[in-house]
Amino acid sequence: MRNMAKLKLSLRELLYKKILIKKRLEEKLSDESIRKALNDYHAKKKPRPCGFTVHSVIGCTYRCIYCYIPDIGYSFGNAKAYGLTGEEIVYALLSNPYFLPGRHGSYIAIGSVGEPFLSMGVNKTLEYISAFSKYLGNPIQFSTKTYIDEELARKIASFRNVSLSSLITIISIEKYRLLEPFSPSPDLRFRTIKNLKKYGLHPILFLRPIIPGVNEFEAGEIIRLAKKYGVEGVVIGGFRVSNNIIARLKDKGLKIEEINKRIRGTIRKDRLLDIYVKDIKEKIAIEAKKEGLIPFYSACCASTYTFFKKFGYRIPCIGLDFIEGKFCTKCPVLCENISVEIDIDEAKYFLNRFFGYVKDVEIRGYYIIIHTNNRKKLLNRIRSRNGYRILVETAYRKKLVVTNG
Ligand code: SF4
Numbered sequence: 544m545r546n547m548a549k550l551k552l553s554l555r556e557l558l559y560k561k562i563l564i565k566k567r568l569e570e571k572l573s574d575e576s577i578r579k580a581l582n583d584y585h586a587k588k589k590p591r592p593c594g595f596t597v598h599s600v601i602g603c604t605y606r607c608i609y610c611y612i613p614d615i616g617y618s619f620g621n622a623k624a625y626g627l628t629g630e631e632i633v634y635a636l637l638s639n640p641y642f643l644p645g646r647h648g649s650y651i652a653i654g655s656v657g658e659p660f661l662s663m664g665v666n667k668t669l670e671y672i673s674a675f676s677k678y679l680g681n682p683i684q685f686s687t688k689t690y691i692d693e694e695l696a697r698k699i700a701s702f703r704n705v706s707l708s709s710l711i712t713i714i715s716i717e718k719y720r721l722l723e724p725f726s727p728s729p730d731l732r733f734r735t736i737k738n739l740k741k742y743g744l745h746p747i748l749f750l751r752p753i754i755p756g757v758n759e760f761e762a763g764e765i766i767r768l769a770k771k772y773g774v775e776g777v778v779i780g781g782f783r784v785s786n787n788i789i790a791r792l793k794d795k796g797l798k799i800e801e802i803n804k805r806i807r808g809t810i811r812k813d814r815l816l817d818i819y820v821k822d823i824k825e826k827i828a829i830e831a832k833k834e835g836l837i838p839f840y841s842a843c844c845a846s847t848y849t850f851f852k853k854f855g856y857r858i859p860c861i862g863l864d865f866i867e868g869k870f871c872t873k874c875p876v877l878c879e880n881i882s883v884e885i886d887i888d889e890a891k892y893f894l895n896r897f898f899g900y901v902k903d904v905e906i907r908g909y910y911i912i913i914h915t916n917n918r919k920k921l922l923n924r925i926r927s928r929n930g931y932r933i934l935v936e937t938a939y940r941k942k943l944v945v946t947n948g
């Protein structure tokens with residue numbers, strides 16, 4: 544077993560850093576820029592357990608038939624670069640009460656409601672990565688289907704102060720024209736992998752979505768090819784459907800019986816439902832291992848791995864799946880084998896400030912045990928202030944547990 548790594552983490556230090564960077568930016572930005580940033584969505588939205596999504600491009604013209612962005616209000620018809628500058632987006636994130644800056648802070652995922660390297664958005668995406676590298680240093684992830692040539696790969700790799708988890712989506716070779724009619728070919732995406740690898744990044748294959756009965760049988764072949772071009776791991780991701788997605792799949796003549804069997808819940812308009820794919824994901828993970836690649840069940844684990852490769856030391860994943868989770872594949876970071884030391888008085892101070900009702904705090908391995916005289920009230924507080932729960936768990940890489948007495 545790998546030696547136990549040790550790490551000291553402090554929420555106070557991260558919050559102090561946040562104030563300092565904000566002040567530095569206030570000296571540079573105009574009042575108008577500050578107003579724009581403060582009113583922006585990125586300054587207000589709550590984090591996901593895996594960090595903050597940042598939109599450098601809104602909408603996507605690739606129109607993949609399995610894509611959910613139209614179901615959540617974004618366009619297939621056009622795409623545009625986001626309205627904030629690099630410094631404004633940094634200021635917006637620093638104004639978000641739940642965001643933590645720095646290498647040990649929140650993870651940033653670029654994309655999710657658009658393709659970050661479309662021609663009209665590539666400069667904006669580079670501007671954002673450059674600003675994150677200059678001011679923040681947080682781990683960053685992007686996923687893409689766009690062809691990244693050598694010149695662009697060189698630029699992306701030139702940001703020295705950040706780890707960049709590069710997820711290259713390839714889900715089908717045989718059916719890609721049906722599934723992704725306007726995207727670059729898988730062949731170009733394999734070349735993207737090669738180019739990113741050439742400039743020192745650690746590209747990861749993004750096998751998402753796994754569409755039961757449609758593309759699962761191709762996973763082995765895609766993995767083998769991606770390995771040849773230089774990926775180090777595979778993120779194996781699930782599938783969510785709406786009635787629109789089902790209609791588009793049917794319209795293309797694709798079989799949906801297996802999807803229907805695996806839907807969780809009743810399909811309705813404007814509602815995204817999970818498809819059960821755990822068994823398929825496990826089979827693909829075995830296949831990836833056989834090929835000598837690292838399987839990941841979540842994108843934030845791939846980010847944690849990339850951070851390790853970039854900076855040469857291990858820090859537990861913010862998703863905390865190594866604790867009780869179903870998503871930990873025991874990748875080389877081996878989070879469960881990292882001992883994180885924190886200051887108990889500091890933790891107690893912040894827990895009282897964010898939630899109240901804290902009598903005492905105790906550290907037990909991966910957990911922060913909060914002793915209270917009012918468990919019900921404290922649990923309700925933590926639930927209603929979930930953004931602060933994620934902030935504390937990110938800073939300390941430990942799970943909160945509440946107990947009476
Ligand atoms: S590339 Fe991504 S965002 Fe664009 S349509 Fe396809 S799945 Fe949606």
Ligand code: SF4
Nearest residue numbers: 844871872874877878
């Ligand atoms: S050890 Fe597990 S939880 Fe940690 S990054 Fe690897 S897969 Fe994720």
